[in-house]
Amino acid sequence: MVFANAGALGVRPGQRDALVEHLTARSDHLSRVGCLSYEVGVNDEQPDTVFVVELWESAEAHRASLELPEVQASIEAARPMLSGEFGGFHFDVVGSPLRD
Secondary structure: OOEEEEEEEEEOOOOHHHHHHHHOOOOOHHHHOOEEEEEEEOOOOOOOEEEEEEEEOOHHHHHHHOOOHHHHHHHHHHHHHEEEEEEEEEEEOOOOOOOO
8 A cells, every 4th residue: 555654844944945955866765665756845935844745655665764774864964954843644545536
């Protein structure tokens, strides 16, 4: 079952664009471990927040990705840009009008 994870990442003032650049740097390791989609977005009404929406083959694939050395290094590199405010939700996808 497809697993969706949506998050809001609080960033330090002036760091939004740097975090977006970091999160959108080309990477193939996530797709190799079951990431189907990883979308990064912003909303000018919330200038100190970056939004991420992820689709995974399963919740287990998502959890396993967090153990990858590449993901651990990416988290460490992003940490100085983050304010520590986080929000979001996750769910198991049960259907879509875009596919059978």
